[in-house]
Amino acid sequence: MNKTQYYHLPQKKNIAFILLLIICSTSSVAAQHHNAENQIKAVFNQLVTAYGNAKATPELEFMKMTPKPTTPAFYKDKSIKIDLGLYRLCQTFGKDSLNALSVVISHELAHYYYDHSFCTDFAFAIRNKSQEFANSIKLVNKNQKIIYETQADDKGMFYAAIAGFSPFEVQPKILDAIYQFYQLNDITEGYPTKAERKTIAQNALAKSQRLFQVFQEALKAKEIKQYDMALTLFEQVNRDFPSRENYNNIGVIKTLKALELKVLTKEEYDFPKRFLYPLEIDNTSRLEKSSTRGNEGNQEQMNSLLKSAQKDFEKAISLDANYTLAYINLACVFDLLDNPEAAIGKIKELPLDKQKTVDAQRIVAIAYYHLDIETKAEVIWKELKI
Numbered sequence: 001m002n003k004t005q006y007y008h009l010p011q012k013k014n015i016a017f018i019l020l021l022i023i024c025s026t027s028s029v030a031a032q033h034h035n036a037e038n039q040i041k042a043v044f045n046q047l048v049t050a051y052g053n054a055k056a057t058p059e060l061e062f063m064k065m066t067p068k069p070t071t072p073a074f075y076k077d078k079s080i081k082i083d084l085g086l087y088r089l090c091q092t093f094g095k096d097s098l099n100a101l102s103v104v105i106s107h108e109l110a111h112y113y114y115d116h117s118f119c120t121d122f123a124f125a126i127r128n129k130s131q132e133f134a135n136s137i138k139l140v141n142k143n144q145k146i147i148y149e150t151q152a153d154d155k156g157m158f159y160a161a162i163a164g165f166s167p168f169e170v171q172p173k174i175l176d177a178i179y180q181f182y183q184l185n186d187i188t189e190g191y192p193t194k195a196e197r198k199t200i201a202q203n204a205l206a207k208s209q210r211l212f213q214v215f216q217e218a219l220k221a222k223e224i225k226q227y228d229m230a231l232t233l234f235e236q237v238n239r240d241f242p243s244r245e246n247y248n249n250i251g252v253i254k255t256l257k258a259l260e261l262k263v264l265t266k267e268e269y270d271f272p273k274r275f276l277y278p279l280e281i282d283n284t285s286r287l288e289k290s291s292t293r294g295n296e297g298n299q300e301q302m303n304s305l306l307k308s309a310q311k312d313f314e315k316a317i318s319l320d321a322n323y324t325l326a327y328i329n330l331a332c333v334f335d336l337l338d339n340p341e342a343a344i345g346k347i348k349e350l351p352l353d354k355q356k357t358v359d360a361q362r363i364v365a366i367a368y369y370h371l372d373i374e375t376k377a378e379v380i381w382k383e384l385k386i
Helices: 003-051 084-091 094-113 131-138 142-162 171-181 194-223 227-240 244-259 266-270 296-319 324-336 340-348 358-370 374-384
Strands: 059-062 073-076 079-082
Touching: 003 059, 003 079, 003 084, 003 094, 003 142, 073 094, 079 094, 084 094, 084 171, 094 142, 094 171, 142 194, 171 194, 194 227, 194 244, 227 244, 244 296, 244 324, 296 324, 324 340, 324 358, 340 358, 358 374
Parallel strands: 059 079
Antiparallel strands: 073 079
16 A cells, blocks of 8 residues: 555545534534424414414514524514524523523514514514615604503413413513623614613513413312302403403303203203213202202393303304314303204314314204204214213
């Protein structure tokens, strides 16, 4: 082997090794980006479900990595754009990483769902040379921006909590972290200062945290069957944060109150589980109690509650046409209003896979029985083993 050959071999090995390092490094970065995108999408989808809004889901887009984005997220038109660097920043919060991410994404979703008519970012720090972009921001004065940001903060945190995240403790920290991470100026012409932005966030935090506590108290009251208290609390929350869940909960409570006034038939006594309406809360207790004949006043009160509940469930569906739970609850109300045909029809509006669920089939069986089509009811009850 000559010297030339001898010295070329190590060089080839070095080149191969360097190429391998580059490939591994590139693959690692790609994997990290893929993981970040998946985590952001998961949080985004969870929040969209919590908002349960009739508007079409906004587009989720990721910003280009170069040049480095100057803001973590912004809403414009029908899109919400997220910087993957935000995910890395949120990871510094450890166990609260997804909670921190939910605060920012939910804030931008609130801008979208509440029809805020300008494009904005989480920290009032958009820097874009596009004249069209700049003009769309200038059309809104500073006071209006403060109103929009206040609403986006309090709505955003409330729905993040409804979605199952814990945004309240991490929210005061994320704004400071964003200003530092993206090297943002404390003062930007035409926008609230960083100090003003923090005041907005603090006020929104107090409001959303207080109302979320009321929401939790309402849930507890519902579980222990203190329906009047639960109804009052849910209605209090709904005045500030109307949502499909709130309307559905209000409708369920009114329906359960109506069921307490219902006179049981002999069949309901003999086969109580068959006539258990598939509402959120177990209502077996009404079938286990002795019941006396109701008077005309009770029937009128019962019908009034049911018609009011019907409007609540219809409102929940109007906010989210795919909200299966409200369809099933509304079917229960129709049957209780002596309209079993409408109950069956409402279930038939659901996709086939949803029609076949236990709760949907349960109310269909009850409705068939009340239509005097007992053979169909029996078939379903046997399939459900009740």
